[in-house]
Amino acid sequence: MKDTITFGLALLCLAAAQSSTDDATSSQTTRAIDPNLIGTWTTKSKTVFTGPGIYNPVEDKFTEPSLPGISYSFTQDGYYEEAYYRAIDNPTTPSCASSVLQWQHGIYIQLANNSLSLSPFEVDGRQLLSEPCSYEQGIYTRYSQEEFFLKYEVITDPFHGIKRLNLYKFDGSPMAPMYIAYYPTPQMLPTMTLNPTASATGAAASGSAKRKRDVSEPLPYGKPTLPSQSQLLNPDIWWWFGLGATALGGVAYLVF
Numbered sequence: 001m002k003d004t005i006t007f008g009l010a011l012l013c014l015a016a017a018q019s020s021t022d023d024a025t026s027s028q029t030t031r032a033i034d035p036n037l038i039g040t041w042t043t044k045s046k047t048v049f050t051g052p053g054i055y056n057p058v059e060d061k062f063t064e065p066s067l068p069g070i071s072y073s074f075t076q077d078g079y080y081e082e083a084y085y086r087a088i089d090n091p092t093t094p095s096c097a098s099s100v101l102q103w104q105h106g107i108y109i110q111l112a113n114n115s116l117s118l119s120p121f122e123v124d125g126r127q128l129l130s131e132p133c134s135y136e137q138g139i140y141t142r143y144s145q146e147e148f149f150l151k152y153e154v155i156t157d158p159f160h161g162i163k164r165l166n167l168y169k170f171d172g173s174p175m176a177p178m179y180i181a182y183y184p185t186p187q188m189l190p191t192m193t194l195n196p197t198a199s200a201t202g203a204a205a206s207g208s209a210k211r212k213r214d215v216s217e218p219l220p221y222g223k224p225t226l227p228s229q230s231q232l233l234n235p236d237i238w239w240w241f242g243l244g245a246t247a248l249g250g251v252a253y254l255v256f
């Protein structure tokens with residue numbers, strides 16, 4: 001119980017630190033986030049979703065989806081999460097197709113002109129590159145990529161009759177359309193730094209700074225750094241893992 005209260009306080013500090021950062025960056029250039037963006041979005045394959053189903057931060061491990069796809073989640077209070085699973089064609093040896101899994105989360109702002117700017121928590125993002133013909137095991141590394149979407153549209157898809165998000169990259173080229181999957185509660189892992197490192201300073205890391213880990217790259221996939229027994233018993237970890245599980249109970253809109 002005491003741990004829960006301490007953790008709650010840490011979260012409050014995080015929230016306070018967050019809003020002061022927001023105040024510093026906002027001014028006239030940002031606007032309130034459009035409620036139409038809120039929720040979890042996924043591409044037509046419906047195989048990739050943000051949240052605990054694709055990335056398990058306790059075991060620091062991906063679960064490979066059955067087919068390629070992209071998913072984004074946005075919250076009303078300025079957090080986002082994204083997951084990509086892409087196939088990389090190998091024209092010379094088609095049987096040697098590689099694939100890449102990427103996951104990251106962080107904060108985003110909506111600019112006054114509706115462009116979206118996404119800044120990941122850089123220690124948390126992960127990438128798994130699988131090149132079955134070159135390496136027996138995937139290459140597991142940290143991944144951190146800022147993103148800028150020039151514009152977006154939320155429309156009702158004329159064919160499927162459900163909400164659809166069109167994101168346009170920094171250069172104006174469209175991404176594959178995404179459809180609403182969870183609303184109004186997005187399916188996301190907790191919107192805080194999950195894998196703080198010795199180098200990650202500031203309030204964001206204070207909630208679980210106990211879970212320091214080696215920052216060397218690449219991380220060996222297949223041999224995940226399992227939490228120690230004491231970490232497994234740490235109620236903080238289970239508190240937020242439970243939160244992820246709760247999010248799974250949100251209303252799903254997958255009938256398209």
Ligand SMILES: *[C@@H]1O[C@H](CO)[C@@H](O)[C@H](O)[C@H]1NC(C)=O
Nearest residue numbers: 029111112113114115150151
């Ligand atoms: C919105 O403003 C940003 C920052 O000034 C700029 O980079 C971006 O191109 C603008 N977006 C549009 C749609 O003009």
